[in-house]
Structures are given as structure tokens and as C-alpha cells.
Amino acid sequence: MMQLKILFLENDYQILSEISSVFTELIYPLIWTNPFIPVLSTKTVRFIESPVPFIMGIDEYLLKYAIELKYINPLTEIIIFNIMDNKFISTKSMKRIHKKEIFKEFQLPIMSSKVREYIEKELKDIKKQVKSSKEMDKQIRLVFLKAMIMLI
Numbered sequence: 001m002m003q004l005k006i007l008f009l010e011n012d013y014q015i016l017s018e019i020s021s022v023f024t025e026l027i028y029p030l031i032w033t034n035p036f037i038p039v040l041s042t043k044t045v046r047f048i049e050s051p052v053p054f055i056m057g058i059d060e061y062l063l064k065y066a067i068e069l070k071y072i073n074p075l076t077e078i079i080i081f082n083i084m085d086n087k088f089i090s091t092k093s094m095k096r097i098h099k100k101e102i103f104k105e106f107q108l109p110i111m112s113s114k115v116r117e118y119i120e121k122e123l124k125d126i127k128k129q130v131k132s133s134k135e136m137d138k139q140i141r142l143v144f145l146k147a148m149i150m151l152i
Contacts, residue, residue, distance in 0.1 A: 007048070011084065019057075
């Protein structure tokens, strides 16, 4: 999750700013240290070309503008969450995909009311099973990513 390029798509700037900001808080206890721009402007839209992971917000007009100017490279995968349609879009294929299809190798719990219990259980299991810190980091990130998907 910490290595993804994530764009939130929404035309209402207040909603866009709030959702992109809340998303960075949902990864707690992890901290997002990569570029974070809640709302891109015409002057900052080029930042989509960044070679590093990011979280950014954009409206439909700027997204079309970025695509026209080829700021979005089809070889670079950016996950776009269309807040208006509640859909994920992968720039690698530029097709709409359901949020669970992104992580189809994982079985996500269905009931969002049990997110906290899910996180607690998974973290306990990881602590018991995983020995290397690198693998533990990966597993913890996956647990929180799944939890975020459950909340959306």
C-alpha cells in the first residue's frame, strides 16, 4: 500500500480534500511519508508524473487534462478511486474495476462493522507467525489496506 500511486477523483473540492486527508489517517499506526496533495491544481497536475508513491486528489476536468497531456503514463499503474461512482480505476488498463478485484487474492470480511475486530485478530496472528521484520511490515500493511477497503 505504501508503494501505490493513489488518486482520488471528485468534483466537489471539500469532499475531495476531506476524503484524501482521512485516507492518510486510516493507515494508522503507519505514517504516510510520501507526497500528499489533497487537491491538485492546474499548476500542480504535473506531479502525477512523480516516480514515487503518492496520494493526491483531482477533479474530472484535471484528470482529462492530465491524460491529454500524457502526464499519466499507461505503463505506470495509478489507482484512481472515483468517489462519485464508488469505483476503482486502474490506469494500467484504464478500465473500471470493482474494489475487491484489486485484491482478489485476499478474502475480505464482508461486515464493515467488524473492521476493528478484524484488524486486532490479524495483527495477533501476524505477531505469532511472522519472524522477519520485512515480512511483518508487508503483512501489517496488507491488513490495514484490507481494512481501508472494508471501510469504503
